[in-house]
Structure formats: C-alpha cells, structure tokens
Amino acid sequence: MKHVLHIVESMGGGVLQYLLQVTRDLSNTRFHHTILYATRDVTPKKLDKLFPEHVNLVYLPMTNKINLINDWRSICDIYKWMKRRTPDIVHLHSSKAGFLGRIASVGISKRKVFYTPHGFSFLMNSENISKRAIYFLAEAVLSYFPGSFIACSKSEYQFSRYFNPFRRKYLVRNSIQLPSTPTAQRCRKRIVAVGRMDEQKNPQLFIRTIRKIRENQPDIEAFWIGDGKLREECVSLSRNIGAQVEFTGWLPHGKVMEYISSASIMLQTSRWEGLPFTMLEAFALGTPVVASDITAHRDIISDGIDGFLARDDVQFAEKSLGILTDTAIANRISEASMLTFQTNYHYGDFIRQLESIYES
Template identity: 25%
Template sequence: MKLFYLITRSEQGGAQTHVLDLIRGFRGRADIVLGVGEEGYLAEQVRDSGIDVHVLPHLVQPVSPAKDWLALWEINSLIRKFQPDLVHAHSSKAGFLGRLAAYRAGVPAVFTAHGWAFADGVPWGRKIVATVSERRAGRWCERIITVSEADRILALRHRIADENTLVTIRNGIADTPRRAEPTNTDEPRIVMVARFARPKDQSLLIRALEGLNGEFSLSFVGDGPTRREMEALTANSSICHRITFLGARADVAELLAKAHVFVLTSNWEGFPISILEAMRAGLPVVASDVGGVCEAVVDGETGYLVPRGDEVTLRDRLKRLITNPDLRTRMGQAGRRRYEQHFTLDKMLNRTWQVYEEVLREHRR
C-alpha cells in the first residue's frame, strides 16, 4: 500500500504527534511519503524515521487564494509523482486541498478532523466559513475520521457528511516507562502542555491560580503566537514568581513525571493527546469540558471537568488537588488504568488500518 500523508504545520502539537505515530506505526506495512507546509518538528522526526518528506511552501495558514492555488498545484504534482493508493489528510487547510486534489486525481482519500472549526466556543464568522467549506470537502473523500464521538455527532448535526462516511477513532499513544513520581512533601507542581493560541486560553489558568493561597508552581510547555502576551500577563501577576515558560519540548514525558497535576483550559478541542499523555503518566487531569475531553476524563474519578471559561470552578478543583495528596494519587492511578484500557497506540493503529483497507476495497469495486 502506498500512503500519502498531508498536513499543514510541522510544529510540535497534537495533530503532528498523531501523524508521526501513524507513519512510524505503518512504515513496515506501507510505502509512505509526507507532504507538509514547512520545516520543523514533524518534518525532522519523519525524516529521522527514514520516510521521504516533501515541503510544500505554499501550504500555509491562513487562507490566501493565490498561495492556496499554488499549494493545490504542489499537492497535485506530488500525487502524480508518487501515485499513492490513498491520501490521508490532516488539519483544515491540508484537509480541504488534499481532498480536492485526491478527488480530481481519482485517488481515494481519508481526512482526520482533529476538532472542528465550527465547534462551540469558536467565533461565529469562522464557524460559518468552516461549515460551508467542510460540507463541500466532505463530498471529496471516502471517510472522515473524528477523534471523538462528540466530534462525529457535531459533524452529523452540521450535515458535513453521512453516517457511513464518518467514523470515530479516538487518539491513542505509545506507552512509556515514565510515571509521575513526585513525593507528597514536594511543592505541588502544575503543568499545562498546549500550543499558545486563542483556543487554549492559558490566561484563564493564570487568573484562577492568582486566587489560591499556599505553595505551588506552574509550568507552561509549548509555543505559539500568544506566548508573548501570556508572558506579559504573567509579569504583572501576583504569582509571577511561580510560573515558568518552558517552550516547546521533546521531553514532555519526563516533565509530566515530575508533576503533580495536569491542566488544559481550552475553549474548544477534539480529543487532546496531551490529556492522554498525562493519564499515561498517572496524573490527575483538570480540563475544560469541551469537545471529546469528557470521553477521556471521568469527572470525579480521573480528574475534574470544568465548564469552559469558568474561573471559579477551575480554582476550586485545583485547590482540592493541590491540598490533598491522597486525592491526587487516587485520581492519577485511575487515569492510568483508563489509558491502559482505552487509549493505547495499538488500538488506534489497528482501527485506522482497517479503515484504509475498507476504503481500498470499496474503491476497487
């Protein structure tokens, strides 16, 4: 099988980690190439895995008609050169252009939606544009994989595609021997792993923690366009001495192993890999109840779900975990068991390969 993976950004993030896991998982079973809009983390990791990487310089965000047409030409050229059996596109821009190119070339396509741009919490203007474009692109592919059942239901409600086209395959990640091992005498360490962008809303976490007494520290892991703004907000905060910005890191598992609590304050999500990484490490998770987050975090058992933007509830749940080491341990262990039962990499790879085989069988008829 010849597989052509396509994604817009190469920075370290959930979608990029997902694509990297697919490529590494299938490289022994398929001939693979990656098309990506820029150099960076993903391109480097895929090359190091012995896979051909093609940088498509016009595949960029945001929408730019001139660049988009050139990106479509670049994708078309790569399809003609590689002659893939199947195109698997990720992210909105690559998903739209990749499906269009595959449709024109007569090549079956699969699209993975790592969350929808018409989800609750997204600005209305963006919702309208996303709904119209996704309805059109939904006609150009054989399957749309959603990473949570919540996203599948949302797509059906917005008439993106029919039930036979939409399939849920929740994210899964490889296990690691690293577990959270901080002692209860340590200062409670809170960590948030996320790109610095509007949907992630790191400012909510800063404001919530400003109202807490006692000892704790907070580490932000990640980079992105709103990082400087968050650093400026922190500099004027009463807890600035407790907050550290670590940037994008390759040693996330090691950082989680040294933490006590994981937090994700997103305004919208698909099914965050960072939450699975925290559960794998045995950390309790406090997260916004958006998208498919509730399919990973069991409220009151593996952590806490907080209404989107609810600073008061977020502060209360963090206080419970900061002040109760036994509760942290109990919830962290429950999260680890849930990861083992539902969110391993093998489960995701096996189901994804089944979808590939189904699509190719249907295409040959």
C-alpha cells in the first residue's frame, strides 16, 4: 500500500471537495492518505467527520499571506514530517501549499511530488500587477524544484507550460459524480450563487446584477449560498440598493444541490478560479449558468451554446433575462450543459487518471 501525503493550506471550498473525492474513491487497498492541513474561516468545524476512517488528518499551522518567519517554520515542519513518515507520494494543493511543499521536498529522495494549483495565485486580479508578477516569478522559479504539475483545468495546464519545460505535466480535469436525478423541481424565477463571500467570488457583482434584473422581473427570488468576511458589506449593499438577496450562510451539500437544481439560473461572478465544482454541479443538473468572462470559465462554457459569459452587471442582467423570459433559450442551454458535462467531465475518468499518475 502506498502512502499519499496531501498538503493543503486552503482547507475549504473546492479544494476540500477535491480531497473528499480523492480520499474516498481512490482504492483504499492501494493508497493510505494523510492530509497536512491549515484552517481558514471556510473550514468546516467537524472536519474529521467528513473523511473516511482510513484518512489521517494532521493539523499544521500555515498562513495564507506571505510571512517569512511563519513560512520558514511551516517548511521546516513539513520537511520533518516527510523525513519521519516517508510518504511515497506527496500531493500539494493550492499555490501556498505548492510554495511550502516544493521547498520542503528538496533533499527528500525517492518521493513522487505533485502540485495542483487549483487556480494560480498570479491570476488573482484583485491584487495589483506588481504582486501578481511576483507570484508568476515565484511559480517559474519553483517549477525547477521537486514536483510535477497536475492541472485541474485546460487553462491551468496551458499556464503550467510556461514554466520548466523539462517538468512533467498532467491534465486531470475536476469532476463530480453525476447525480442520478435532479434533487428538486425547477422554480421559474429563482437565481442562485454559491461560494465564499470574499474578493475572489465577487458577491457585490451578484447583488448589483440582481438589482438590474428586478427592474424587469421584480418577482424573482435570489439566494447567495455561503458566508465570509464580506457578509456584512453585502447585506448592507443589498438592502441599500433594493436587491433583496437572501443570504443563507453555509448549507449541507445536499441542500446546496437542491437550490442549484431548483434554480432557473446560477450566476458565477468570480474574478478568478481553477475549475469550480459548483459550475460542474449546475451543468450536471442542467441549470443554466451565466458566468464572468475569465479563463477558467471559458474552459467550461462555450458562450451562447451551453451557458453565457458576461463582463459586467449589465451583461449579466441581459443574459439572465434572456433565460428567464425565453423558455426555448432556457431549455436549449440546459440540455447543452448536461451534454457538455456528460461528454467532458466523466467522474470515473477523473479517478482513473489520478490513480494512474500516482502509480506511474
């Protein structure tokens, strides 16, 4: 049995879902999983209850922000842990874990090291251009440290090719298990969004879009499912402009799927992404998606065919109204999105590819 060590600083959201799937469905007769993790505000309280019993969870302090002293301590702790426990495979998740883990892996021989950014940090367009340039340079330098790329999306794979040409690179697109049946009846005028309430997910754009849609369709229902540091600001904004968005906080996954499957539209307003699981869930359920026009969303959506891309609240509102007011458009997008999911995001392929890479 091979010991797989996962290192993750951002334990929550899509990275958490990725790890839940991998540790559950990669054969536990071949792989034993340990996760070194740090917590964020989006990390569930009872984390151990989510994972199978054969998964070993080890808390290790890591900070999201750059801090030379704390980062060096984390690198030393990771190095000591790997030296003592000798995992066969090390899989690093997110840019910060990739930074810490690749440095810590120097000098650790006979280890397969893999790195999945889940959205490169230099794509964070909420940061200024100089900081993003530093992040890009760091990725370029670290590509010569131990670690092959396992990209979770087509664009992430293309970006990885900018770096060390001698380093092996793999494309294993995120996927989810296809729900057997929709979990709730479709509501005619329900709009949802799912995610953390932070700069990346851009909930303010969702609120402004809902306000514009209400000018034409005042009786819509609008829900933001999730929580975060921008909640108070968003509640205030929604109240002040009359958007009437309901903020549900975090809900159990089954309940989230009910909201998505019952919605007329899901809006995805992120500024940057890896390959978002919530969009895959919407595609699997046939819920039409209008998403921000960023690289990661262009990986999934063919604009006007299986979803829509938008650049601002005006475009979001226009394309959402097209779906709400034209049943033919809504049905066409719904059918095309389900076909896209079934064709390109087969869950069995995702697991088999990852298993093959670990075994290779």
